Amino acid sequence: MSTFILILLMMAVGAAIGGVTNSLAIKMLFRPYRAIHLGSFRLPFTPGLIPKRQNELARQLGKMVVNHLLTAEGLKRKIEGKEFQNQITTFAQTEVEKALQSDQSLEQLFHSFDVDIDRERVEDAVAAWIDRRYNGMMEEMRQQKLKDVLSSDWQQRAEAGTDQLAHYIQQKVHQFLTSREGKEKVGALIDDYLEKQGFLGNMIQSFMGSERVIDRVHPVIVRYVSARETTEWLQSMLQTELKSALNQPIGYFEQKIGKETISYGLGQAVTKSLPIEEWLRQSVADWTKPLHSKIILDVVPALVPKATHLLSSKIETMMESMNLSEIVQEQVESFNVSRLEEMVLDISRREFKMITYLGALLGGLIGILQGILVLFIG
Structure with missing residues (x-):
């Protein structure tokens, strides 16, 4: 009976030592x-x-x-x-x-990103963009002749337009001269001219007698203005001017009008035609x-x-x-x-507990083995 107690005691001591040692080792990790x-x-x-x-x-x-x-x-x-x-x-x-x-409206969306935007800002931005685009385009086109820029179709339209313009000018001049106002203005010009000529003017007026010079000259002027030769002369003159204009570089017209004037005019024309306020009020949807x-x-x-x-x-x-x-x-x-x-x-x-239990098990087995060895040796 004492032998069994001895082995049991050594097993308990070994199990305690094994379990405590493993538990202490786990604790010592931290x-x-x-x-x-x-x-x-x-x-x-x-x-x-x-x-x-x-x-x-x-x-x-x-x-x-x-x-x-x-x-x-x-x-x-x-x-x-x-x-x-x-x-x-x-x-x-x-x-x-x-x-x-x-x-959200477009304006509210921009405000949510801390971007201030209104009609004036958009107009300024559009005008600035147009100005940059205009200057960039003109850098490449200023030395080009107008006829090289316009297509053949547009040139043909311009030539046809000069003939129409000649007829229009002739028609408007004829309407003016045949009107009472036109006749009076031309007569006043002739009378003023003759008065400034002194003796020669008085002599011409004396030849006319009581009749005014305009009454004699007016029908001749009207016939000349309405004549086909006048039409052909106007058409020829306008065609000549058109050819001269087509042979001019683009920069020539820009200089005549003014670069700033063109750029500003384009910017204003575009920005004023855009419904910017309506766009800003529209929702993202x-x-x-x-x-x-x-x-x-x-x-x-x-x-x-x-x-x-x-x-x-x-x-x-x-x-x-x-x-x-x-x-x-x-x-x-x-x-x-x-x-x-x-x-x-x-x-x-759970795994750490199993390691502790395993230490106790191994310690207990070692205790039993020690007890058996003690009995045999003792």
Whole structure:
């Protein structure tokens, strides 16, 4: 009976020693959190293994994450994967649809991004854009002749227009001369001219007798203005002027009119014709309504692969610029050890208990073996 008690006692002592030793070893992974000193002497095994090696652990974890876990190649495969592409496309379509259906006016939308916009600002921006476009275009066209810029169709129209202009001028002059007002004005001009000629003018008026000069001259002027020869002369003169104008460089006309005048006039003409205030009051939904389906179903699915491909091609550079290993290292170094212990124990509490029990089991078996050896030796 004493032999059985001896073996049982040694088994209990061995099991206690094995269990306590393993439990203490697990505790010493984390505890104590700080070094314990007796005067200038630091107790061995303080602090615990993880607190003592936290900086080194942080450095190694940073390298492991970048080199083996969160690698550029792995991220590229994930980004370029079909499943990820589909998820991004669905997400983008949902978010874009929300944005396109917004009731915010265009002006409110700009204000939400802290961008002040009103009619005057838009007009100034449009006028400035037109001015830049005009100057850019004229830099290339100032030395070109007008006939080289106008198409043959436009030149033919201009030539036909000169003939029509000649008829129009002749018709208007004829209407003026045959009117009472026109006759009186021409008569007044002739009388004034003859009065200024002195003796010669008086002599001519004396030949006319009581009849005014205009009464004699007016029918002749009217016939001359209405004559075909006058029409042909006007047409010939206008054709000559047109050919001269077509052979002039564009810069010649710009100089005559004034570059600033043209640029300002174009800007004013365009900005005043645009319903800017109405546009600013329209909602985003109204602006995008005609293109809503096309944007959601065509544009977004087409842009997502391009965007993900661009992201994939730049992911390595981005990771290098972000220094992920340093970020992980800093986070681990600043991590509270007690919180880390709590997390590890929450995850592995059962396994640690099994290790403690295994230590007790092995200690108990060793105790039984020792008891048997003691009996045989003793």
